[in-house]
Amino acid sequence: MKNIGFLGAGAMTEAMIQGMITKEFIDRDRLFIMNRSNSDRLAELEEKYGVRTLQDVETLLKHSDVIVLAMKPVDAAYALESMEPFLTDQHVIISVLAGITTSYIEESIQPNIPILRAMPNTSAAIGYSATAIARGKYANQEHSSFTQQLFETIGTVVQVREEKLNAITGLSGSGPAYFYYMVECMEKAAILNGIDQETARHLIIQTITGAAKMLSETNNHATHLRERVTSPGGTTQAGLTVLEKYKYEEAITECITEAGKRSEELGKILERQSHL
The missing domain is CATH 1.10.3730.10 (ProC C-terminal domain-like)
Incomplete structure (x- = not known):
């Protein structure tokens, strides 16, 4: 079973964690969360869900096989820069950042790491998200299947080509x-x-x-x-x-x-x- 780490501790992170725990997709001690500044939010999630919270990227990547990018899109460049020294070809990255392409993420990190992009919506909070997922250059069907199963814990999922995701953002994301x-x-x-x-x-x-x-x-x-x-x-x-x-x-x-x-x-x- 893979360990999953979240960069970002907002509403989407909480919805995904709640869905995975409720649907018994993963044990809560295999879930890790960090953010840059809000330690109170981390403490809240740790107490509420029994997940593990961390203070630095290096430790997060050391403990996680799958990294979910769930910070604000404006923080993506900084996050990728901080991750890059600690990434290995054993990691998988899943991004829920609106508008950020897998090619941009691929160009921002050195290894040929599998990257997938997902567009859920706010109904994830009650398990009714309509989520579209697409895979980047180095991701395969096994990665897509895992990602689909993950997002099915918060709703329904369709797999699409990445060039459709902006239109899907306008349709079901918004x-x-x-x-x-x-x-x-x-x-x-x-x-x-x-x-x-x-x-x-x-x-x-x-x-x-x-x-x-x-x-x-x-x-x-x-x-x-x-x-x-x-x-x-x-x-x-x-x-x-x-x-x-x-x-x-x-x-x-x-x-x-x-x-x-x-x-x-x-x-x-x-x-x-x-x-x-």
């Missing part, structure tokens, strides 16, 4: 926020129509949950399910007509496209800054 915004808007509309907020929230959440289950459990296409709800001249048709009037489809398309472009731009900015 996707929860789009639904939260929709709920905000629906709550405001409900209040304007005389429904109290608590009642509206209950009805909206159950409506979204039911729609998601219809999509996943009936295996019907969204178009088919929409058409089944929409009677000609009925209430649903009246609402959908307004969405079409305000170019709802175009807005969603542009939203996802622009978020994906921004992921790519941010990655390039960070990579350029690291070479200055």
Whole structure:
């Protein structure tokens, strides 16, 4: 069994640790965490999950076979520089850093180390992440399988080519926020129509949950399910007509496209800054 070390102690690290322990993917004494500055956060995670926390990169790499890069993307260059002297060809690196390519990581370290890149989302906190993973030049199918099993402890996983990850960041990485915004808007509309907020929230959440289950459990296409709800001249048709009037489809398309472009731009900015 491999030991797993985390560089970074934020929400994603905690979600992954909780998922792996809950699903019995790994013993908690095989999990190691370090960050640069927040010793209180390390103490919190150690007490809560019984994992081992460390204070320096050398010790982390000495104890870990798999290194998860989970710090802020702006700290990637410093982290890779500090890791490089202690890496061996026995290590595997998994990055959850938005926009940072495997080729950038490969160029920042000397050995031909297997590197994989993952894009989970914030629903990992409750075990419902939609995660996409891609492998770098030196990673093989065995590395991909291990990484998939790891991320399946916090949700569902798909394997893709790395060039798709920026678009996936715009789709499912940022996707929860789009639904939260929709709920905000629906709550405001409900209040304007005389429904109290608590009642509206209950009805909206159950409506979204039911729609998601219809999509996943009936295996019907969204178009088919929409058409089944929409009677000609009925209430649903009246609402959908307004969405079409305000170019709802175009807005969603542009939203996802622009978020994906921004992921790519941010990655390039960070990579350029690291070479200055």
